[in-house]
Amino acid sequence: MADQQAAMDPPLPAQPGFPLARPEVEALHAYSAPLEGRRGLLRLDFNENTVGPSPLVVEALRAIPPEQIAIYPEYDGLREAVIANLADRSHGRPGLARPLLSDQIGLLNGVDAAIHAIFHAYGDRGETLLTTSPTFGYYSPCAQMQGMAIEAIPYEGADFHFPLEAIRRSLLQPADGTPPRLLLLCNPNNPTGTRLAPEPILELAAAAPRTLVVVDELYEAFTGDSVLPLADFEATPNLLVLRSLAKTAGLAGLRMGFAIGHAAVVDRICRVTGPYDINSFAVAAAYAALQDQAYVEAYVAEVLRARDWIAQQLIRADVRHHVAGGNYLLLWPRGDVAAVDAALREAGILVRAMSGKPLIDGSLRVSLGTTEQMQRFWQAYTRIEGLIST
Numbered sequence: 001m002a003d004q005q006a007a008m009d010p011p012l013p014a015q016p017g018f019p020l021a022r023p024e025v026e027a028l029h030a031y032s033a034p035l036e037g038r039r040g041l042l043r044l045d046f047n048e049n050t051v052g053p054s055p056l057v058v059e060a061l062r063a064i065p066p067e068q069i070a071i072y073p074e075y076d077g078l079r080e081a082v083i084a085n086l087a088d089r090s091h092g093r094p095g096l097a098r099p100l101l102s103d104q105i106g107l108l109n110g111v112d113a114a115i116h117a118i119f120h121a122y123g124d125r126g127e128t129l130l131t132t133s134p135t136f137g138y139y140s141p142c143a144q145m146q147g148m149a150i151e152a153i154p155y156e157g158a159d160f161h162f163p164l165e166a167i168r169r170s171l172l173q174p175a176d177g178t179p180p181r182l183l184l185l186c187n188p189n190n191p192t193g194t195r196l197a198p199e200p201i202l203e204l205a206a207a208a209p210r211t212l213v214v215v216d217e218l219y220e221a222f223t224g225d226s227v228l229p230l231a232d233f234e235a236t237p238n239l240l241v242l243r244s245l246a247k248t249a250g251l252a253g254l255r256m257g258f259a260i261g262h263a264a265v266v267d268r269i270c271r272v273t274g275p276y277d278i279n280s281f282a283v284a285a286a287y288a289a290l291q292d293q294a295y296v297e298a299y300v301a302e303v304l305r306a307r308d309w310i311a312q313q314l315i316r317a318d319v320r321h322h323v324a325g326g327n328y329l330l331l332w333p334r335g336d337v338a339a340v341d342a343a344l345r346e347a348g349i350l351v352r353a354m355s356g357k358p359l360i361d362g363s364l365r366v367s368l369g370t371t372e373q374m375q376r377f378w379q380a381y382t383r384i385e386g387l388i389s390t
């Protein structure tokens with residue numbers, strides 16, 4: 001039997017002098033972002049908070065006793081703090097239609113880790129990830145490392161509308177008759193800012209119970225388009241929502257993300273993570289950040305003011321641009337994109353060239369910070385492009 005099996009196996013690849021990984025991993029390029037040498041520059045390249053977290057976060061980190069560093073982290077109470085924050089109806093926030101229980105909150109080492117865990121738990125070889133294009137760059141490598149096929153539906157028209165009918169078709173009438181295993185929706189979408197109302201997302205999830213519908217709501221604070229206030233995870237257990245403290249709350253360096261959904265789904269995602277993946281500093285910072293919603297609201301309001309200001313300048317200077325949801329916009333330089341990107345860096349300002357991205361090749365994604373920071377950006381941009389700054 002063993003001999004028979006050996007005869008059927010494909011020949012082993014030539015050994016390169018080190019152990020080969022799974023075939024899917026061998027075919028993969030590491031997901032890398034240009035994250036080095038950014039300190040001290042105006043960071044408009046990763047949609048981060050550009051002013052830092054709440055002072056309460058800094059205070060909480062300073063108060064960590066040395067003993068805590070020697071002890072494994074404890075997470076008790078953090079899920080409840082997340083729920084209290086989501087249910088909070090102050091500052092005009094919608095709260096939750098149905099109370100959440102703590103086992104519906106998965107704590108993860110950033111939303112990137114949540115995405116990785118979702119694919120690890122749910123994505124299998126030969127199954128399909130349905131998503132949009134262009135969208136956040138980490139979904140595809142996670143699908144590839146599981147050996148999944150990717151169906152990425154393009155945004156539509158000059159304003160990058162959400163391709164709702166095409167997504168519905170691929171979800172409900174798949175060509176091979178098998179529904180996609182995962183539907184990943186980034187709302188608002190990074191990098192096009194495309195917004196999608198919560199109702200169609202809930203409808204899609206209800207109509208496709210065999211597909212896990214994941215809504216990446218990283219930038220939801222800038223639009224308010226969350227499915228959470230309407231979601232009923234008992235009726236729609238295949239819906240999962242991702243939130244993070246990286247961007248608006250300013251904890252990108254500490255890593256803290258949440259997967260929110262049906263307890264059984266959250267449990268499966270947490271089965272494929274390590275027991276102490278989130279460190280004690282992130283936990284202490286998260287408590288403080290979740291308690292200072294006023295700080296987050298004030299930061300979001302400032303970014304939205306800055307967005308209005310820069311949009312006005314772009315219109316007046318007749319620069320092709322696209323502004324929608326999220327703390328970022330796209331603009332198309334008249335000059336060579338790489339040269340403009342490099343000249344901005346020379347001026348101490350980082351932005352992100354969207355080279356090679358479908359539909360938006362040739363654009364720069366510019367994160368939005370405060371009005372003062374956008375004024376600094378605009379001064380440099382108009383100089384580099386030879387525009388009249390008004």
Ligand SMILES: Cc1ncc(COP(=O)(O)O)c(C=O)c1O
Binds near residue numbers: 110111186190216257
């Ligand atoms: C859409 C989207 N999802 C997830 C992430 C990663 O979030 P986190 O920093 O919580 O891992 C990013 C970061 O840029 C993002 O843009």
